[in-house]
Each structure stands twice: as C-alpha cells, then as structure tokens.
Amino acid sequence: MDTEESGYVDPADQWVLDPATGMYELRLDAPPEPEPREPEPPRPAPVAAAPQRAAAVRTPGGRSGRGGRRAAPAASGSRRRKAKPRTPPALLWAVGATCAVLVAGVTAGIVVLRHGEGPGIRTVDIGSAGGKDPVPAGAMNVLVLSGTSAGAAVADTAVLLHLAADRGNATALVIPPALVTDIPDCPVGGGMVKGAKQQPFSAALTGRGPGCALRVVKQLTGLPVDHVVLVDYAAARARSTGVAAADLCVDRTVADPGTLTALARTAPAALTTDTPLGSTGALGALAAAMGTADPEHVTFVTLPVRGGATPPVVDQDKASQLYALIAHDVSLSPDHPPAPDPKLTGPKATPHNTRVEVYNGTGVFGASQDVLAWLQNSQGADRTTNGGDAHTKVQKTTLRYAPNQADQARSLAAMMGLPASALIPGTVDAAPRANMTLTLGADFTAPGAPVGPPTAPPKGVPLTSASAVRC
16 A cells, blocks of 8 residues: 555655744644645656655554655655754763763762761851851850750750950850740741740750850840850760860860860761851861960859849849950950059049039939939048039040049049040149039949949959869
8 A cells, every 4th residue: 555545654744844934843743734836837757657655664553664665766856855864862862871970970979978078067047146257357256055966955054155356365154054034036947936934044945946045145145146056065975086075065165175176077966056157167267266365364254143042043233244344355364454544543532632513414314413412422522513414415424634633533433433435634734623524424324333344353253264164
C-alpha cells in the first residue's frame, strides 16, 4: 500500500515556512496546511517516472518508522522543503550528562566540606536586639551564658562582659540565675513567646533561647548588649578541647579568652552565638579583644541584691550605680582608677565660706528650695541663697565660678557629687563675698544624690580581679 494513502507523514514535510517571520517552524500536532501559491506553468512530462517511495517500516508499538527507507529524488523543477538539521541524540545525551556531572560535583563538594568540618557553631538570629559587627569600634557588651546548646535548660551562670573603648579595662557583671526579674515577649522560631512577670533570670532560656536572655539583660540594666555566647560545657567536656576541665565555666571563659578560642576550634557544636559571631574567625576576633586588657584590670562584680530577700531581687540603688559606671566606661579595678580631674583637685573652702546662689532649671517645682535647705541644714553651707527659677529648662547641672572661687567650687562639688564636667570656671576674679551660680538641670534627682555619672563602685560590693577567678 502506498505510504501517502496509509497516513504516513514524512517529518521533512512538517517543517512549514511562516510567511510572517520568514522562518521555518516544526508542526507536529497536525499536518501542515498547504501554502497559497500562484499556479505554475505546465511542466513537460518527465522522461522516466520517479521510483515509488519505500513502504514505512512498522514498529511493534504500531508507529511508523523510517528505518531503511530512502527518499525519492526530486523531480526536475519541483519545490522540496529541506529538513532542519537536528542535533544527534548521542550529542544531546552527552551535553545533558556533562551538565548533570557539573551540578552533582558542586553539590557533592558542599556536602563533603560540611561533613568534613563536622557540626558547626549554632547561631540564633536576634535581629535588631544586638549589634552587626563581631567586634565594633568603641565600647562593647557581650552576654556569656552557660546552658545546653538547644537552650532548653536553665542558665546556671550569666556574665555581662563590658569591654572599654580603649580595651584597657573590662567589667564582668555576674547575674545570679535565681534573680527575679520581668521577662519580655521574645521572638522564637518565627513566632512570639509571651513574656512573664517576676520570673528567675534562668527562665529566659527555658523555651526561649539565648536571644531572649540578651533581651532580658538589656531590659534589666538599660545597657546595650552587642552579642550573646552560650556555652554547653557538658558537651565541651565530652570533647578533647585542650582546655582543663577545671577551667570549663563561664567565669574562666571570660577571664581567659583563650578558652573561647579553643572551644571554637575543637568543640564548635558546644557553642551557640548570634549570627554575626557564628564563625571561628569572628569568635577569634572577639577573644582577641577580650584578651587585650591586663587580667588585673578585668574586674568581676556580682549584681547587688537586696539583703535577705527570697527570692533575690535587685538592689536598685547599688545596681544603678554599677550600670552608670559601665555606661561611662569607668574601670572598677582598684589598680586602674580613673585619673582625677584637675578641677576637682586642690584645697577646699569650708562649708561656711562656700557661697552659692541656686537656680532651678529642672522644671520641677521647689527643686532649688530643697537644695537650699539641704545645703544649709545638712552640710553647713549657711551662706547659700535661692535664685528661683532659671530662665529656661536645662539638661545638665552647671556650677559657674570665678578663678578666685575655685576652692569653694571644689567644696560644693564634693558636697553635691558634681562631676568635673559640671564645673565651668570663668576668667575674671569675683568680688569678695560674691556668690557662685549653681543651675540645677534635668540630671539632678535629689539633694545629696550624685549628679552625673559616679566615679567609684558602691560601698560594700565585693570586687574580684580576673586573675583570681576560679570555677
């Protein structure tokens, strides 16, 4: 039977010229429609008839094949479309196999690399709660915790480490795990865990993680916290870290930053950090910054709690003084005291010979009268006068005085706890028995309370240098 009558379509005939684009298109879904063309002039009959096309070979599946057939030569003057060159199947297979090998090779490289490194440092995303740079310029605060890597267990130790801007000293504020405080709402795993009132600090980790502990410390102290590092010391002891078991605790990790470097290198799975610190290099840079200060200038102090309180609660008066010292980069080391300011150094006038006029720039009614009464009745400065309200409210308390009143200025500064920055000397001597001018600002809180940042830790708070810290 003739192949044309059997429905066989030569693939070469399925390439159809698109008159709109001038390109041939392969149409497999339906036989090509004949293209409109002008009638051709009669052609002379051929000398010999073209041989018949070979019958299509049927495959077992019933489809027509082309094996063994040859196309008949075109008759003289006929228009025969040329089949579009096709890529040999073997070449297509080779290209595809090559791409697959390349993709598989890259993927395998990553898997092998990660497998070779073993479990790495765990990280938590604390968002805007912390810092972005592993070791920022200037002062920085890092919260170091002890707990499980999953953050499910309570923190048995927490230390807020403050590194001074010049890295010359550091303060390690130890937070008792049983300390009762408020826990804020904390984002965890894409959701939000509701906060709780008056809970032990250790509960910040339970079901919440180190990121929540960082938020609790920020709320408790009012200090910024750049980073958090949680160490699973039980997991670290199970590994060969090169660190003595007796040194595997938070206090020693803070006192000897080499411990942190060793853990990052030999037991990274025991560490959980915020994202910017989540690499051996970042932790190494942090450890280097921690190790800059001499151990004698790294001071440990436990957050003061109220005596006899059960459970323990913060002693706000003493704690606020510690927070202020940290915020103003003041060293707690007795061997590294801040240098005294020349304006506060020298002889002092007696309270009776200290003359000052007090102005109220706080915006709080009666502040100048309260200071006047306190100076006269409690301090013996009975030549003090009340100037009333200042012209405008001011943020900072200031004391203006003449050069020949410097001894009186030092006396008043000692009585009121004025910082050197509050003293503004003039250039012309004052007349005898003239008053200095004290203007109370928004930083004034109460008579007798220091104005401005403190310069020494609160009395009765034990201090320990890093060289004496043990687990």
